[in-house]
Amino acid sequence: MAPAVSFNVEAGASDFPAKLTKQVLVCSIIAAFGGLMFGYDIGISGGVTSMDDFLIKFFPAVYEKKHRVKEDNYCKYDNEYLQLFTSSLYLAAIVSSFGASLTSKKFGRKITIQAASVFFVLGAILNTAANDIAMLIVGRLLLGAGVGFGNQAVPLFISEIAPARYRGGLNICFQLLITIGILCANVINYGTSNMHNGWRISLGGAAVPALILLIGSLLISETPTSLIERGQKEKGLEVLRQIRGVDNVEKEYEAILHATEMASQVNNSFKNLIQRSNRPQLVTSSILQVFQQFTGINVIMFYAPVLFQTIGFGSDAALLSAVVTGSVNVLSTLVANFTVDRFGRRFLLIEAAIQMSIAQTIVGIILAKYLKASNSMPDNYALAVVILICVFVSGFAWSWGPLGWLIPSEIFPLETRNAGFFVAVSTNMLFTFLIAQAFLTMLCHMRAGIFFFFAAWIIVMFLYAVFFLPETKGVPIDEMNERVWKKHWFWKRFFDQDGK
Numbered sequence: 307m308a309p310a311v312s313f314n315v316e317a318g319a320s321d322f323p324a325k326l327t328k329q330v331l332v333c334s335i336i337a338a339f340g341g342l343m344f345g346y347d348i349g350i351s352g353g354v355t356s357m358d359d360f361l362i363k364f365f366p367a368v369y370e371k372k373h374r375v376k377e378d379n380y381c382k383y384d385n386e387y388l389q390l391f392t393s394s395l396y397l398a399a400i401v402s403s404f405g406a407s408l409t410s411k412k413f414g415r416k417i418t419i420q421a422a423s424v425f426f427v428l429g430a431i432l433n434t435a436a437n438d439i440a441m442l443i444v445g446r447l448l449l450g451a452g453v454g455f456g457n458q459a460v461p462l463f464i465s466e467i468a469p470a471r472y473r474g475g476l477n478i479c480f481q482l483l484i485t486i487g488i489l490c491a492n493v494i495n496y497g498t499s500n501m502h503n504g505w506r507i508s509l510g511g512a513a514v515p516a517l518i519l520l521i522g523s524l525l526i527s528e529t530p531t532s533l534i535e536r537g538q539k540e541k542g543l544e545v546l547r548q549i550r551g552v553d554n555v556e557k558e559y560e561a562i563l564h565a566t567e568m569a570s571q572v573n574n575s576f577k578n579l580i581q582r583s584n585r586p587q588l589v590t591s592s593i594l595q596v597f598q599q600f601t602g603i604n605v606i607m608f609y610a611p612v613l614f615q616t617i618g619f620g621s622d623a624a625l626l627s628a629v630v631t632g633s634v635n636v637l638s639t640l641v642a643n644f645t646v647d648r649f650g651r652r653f654l655l656i657e658a659a660i661q662m663s664i665a666q667t668i669v670g671i672i673l674a675k676y677l678k679a680s681n682s683m684p685d686n687y688a689l690a691v692v693i694l695i696c697v698f699v700s701g702f703a704w705s706w707g708p709l710g711w712l713i714p715s716e717i718f719p720l721e722t723r724n725a726g727f728f729v730a731v732s733t734n735m736l737f738t739f740l741i742a743q744a745f746l747t748m749l750c751h752m753r754a755g756i757f758f759f760f761a762a763w764i765i766v767m768f769l770y771a772v773f774f775l776p777e778t779k780g781v782p783i784d785e786m787n788e789r790v791w792k793k794h795w796f797w798k799r800f801f802d803q804d805g806k
Contacts, residue, residue, distance in 0.1 A: 322558040322782060324469035325551035329527065330476070333549070336522035337419060337463050338479040340456030342515040343426050345487025347449055349632060350508050351392045353495025353625055360505040364391070364439055381750035387439065389743045394443050396739035398450025399457070400732045406458035407728035411575075414532045415466070418459035420523045426452030426516035434510035449512065450735075456519075457731050461715035462723065466529035467549050470782045474646035474712055481708030482639045487515060489632035496625040530559075531720065535566045558782075562720075565784040569721035576725045583787075584722055586797035590775065591714035591726060595734035597767040598710035599741050601662060602760030603702045606631070606695060614692070627692050634696045638703035650779040651709050652771055658705030659768035663761045665698035670757030677754065706767070710734070716778055717786050 354360050361369035368385045402425075410418045425448050432445030460480050468476040494511055498504030527549065533542035542562070546555045572578045579588055614627045646654060669691055677683045683691070714730035748756050776794045778786065791797050 322470065322561070323550070323552050323554050324471075324558075326469060326472050327549055327551040330467055330469070330472075330549050333467055333526040334464050334476045334479050336519070336526050337460045338483040339515055339519040339522060340419060340422055340460040341480040341483035342487040342490075343422070343456060343512065343519065344453050345484035345489075346491045346512050346515055347395065347453065347487075348484070349488035349491025349628075350495065350512065353492060353499070353628065354505045354508050355388055355391065356625070357495075357499055357505050357508075359503055364436075364442060385746070386743075389746055391439075391442060391446065393739045393742035394446045395450035395453060396735045396742065398447040399454035399735040400739070402451040402454030403458045403728055403731040403735065406455040406731075407724045409455070410459050410462065410532075411535070411724045414528050414536065415459045415463040416523060416526060416528045416532075418455055419463065419526075420520060422452045422455035422459065423516045423520035423523065424452075425449070425455060427513050427520070430510055430513035430516065433512070434506050436509075445509075452516065454731065454735065457711075457734070458724075458728060461711045462727055463529055465712075465715040465783055466531045467527075469550065470780055471647060473716060473783070474651070474779065475643045477712045477715060478639065478643050478646060478708040480711055481703075482636070482643060484707075485632070485635040485639045485703060489629070489636050492625065492629040492632040496622070496629055499622060499625055531562050531566070534562055535569060535720065539563070561782065561784050565720040568719070572721040575722050579722045579725045579729070582800050584718075584726070585800050586791045586794070587717045587719075587722070587726055587786075588729060591717060591730040592733045593770065594706075594710050594713060595730055596737055597763070597770070598706050598734065599737035600760060600763035601702055601706055601767070602666065602741075602757070602763075603699070603707065606699065630692065631696055631699050635699050635703045638700035639708060641700075642704040642708045645704065646709070646712070647779060650777050651713060652775055652777050654705040655709060655771040655775065656768060658701035659764050659771060661701035662698050662706075663764040663768070665694045665701070666757045666761035666764065669694045669698070670754050670761065673754035673757065713775075713778060716781075716783050717790070719787060720784060 355365075358369060358372075361372065365385060365388050368388050371381075371385075406418050406421075409421065429445045429448030429450075429452060432441060432448060436442040436445060461477055464477045464480060465473055491508070491511070494508050498507045501507070527545050530542040530546040530549070533539075533545060543555070543559055546559055546562075547553060550558070569575075578584065642654065672687050672691055672694075673683075676687045714727055718726035745756075748759075752759065774796055776790045776797065778790055781789045787801070792801050
């Protein structure tokens, strides 16, 4: 039995006795390296696409536009193939997350995580050795398969092994590793930007977190829920005792057993997902993914060096500014780790929406007034934009970033959990693809207005969080319907009609 850290679940936080054991901590951290893979890729793309050696080899037209003296500040990187390099990964992630949902249910969360790391290693090797665009895109597609498998399995894995009281903080380890991955990528891009073919080192670095995850995944335990769901009841009970650090787990075991029995009666979880009683979870998990992307965060993380060059920073200064925003991202995600299970999900989402919308609006005003088509922005205003982007990133990092993954992973009943989370992941990847593919063109045509566009969406997100999002803090994962959805002023009507 794993030694237990001396933090007992407080009364009222959960009906199930549990300690925060070292085994749960280690398994959560290892699994969260799937987030490091995802984050590294987000961070590496924007830096690589601003490197001259990379542009000369694969996108010479963009290189020429970049160095034209009179080229429009907002349009110098507008190229559909350059955008496809970034966004193709997310098309593959959409398709692969469906396969991952089936694999996760039939073979378990652990093997799905292992498959994610294998896909990512193969993609990193191809990208490092790429000699033409086709090879580059195939590598990106393999990376996308890794992202799809990892993002499908890791949040579910952590939510299922974590005690209810600590589920939020542990699950946010996934987002924390995403932010660390982005920061590592920014630092590596800064170090390789002036090296000949430094982009190969940057792209090849993606293999490192994937190998760590692959080796680490050999050490983690499968979740009790997955074991019991696949008929291994005694093994599931044994693992449950180990990860809870107590012998008295019968009540939680019975709850999981009941959930698996209910799930076994569902022949088609995707068909069951569209039933009236599953709509609250389906709508909420999907719309959170749309909202997460329409904050504008990924365009800032994808294209941070490009964006900072647009407002007048040199290449090295732009990469260094990206490192600064990446550091803010990591530190702010740590805030979420320590506050999400204290203040709750809704409080963080609502506060951050106010903070983010103000920052986006002021950035839009500054750019509209001081950045024209062919000038450089005054240094003091350029610095103000960097600071405001850091304010925006910090708000996202302790709210809509981690909670966009946490909430969908904890709100579905077992019979629709894999299918429901697949819809969430694929929705996230679809809108990430759309934003990544369109951003540089939107920047070219909308100019500073793009920041007002995202600010308006954040106001919509604020209203949704205030009126339609229930609090899930401290509620056991298999009791969400009874304790959360059936008691919400709006969503309870979806249960009354069919009696479920």
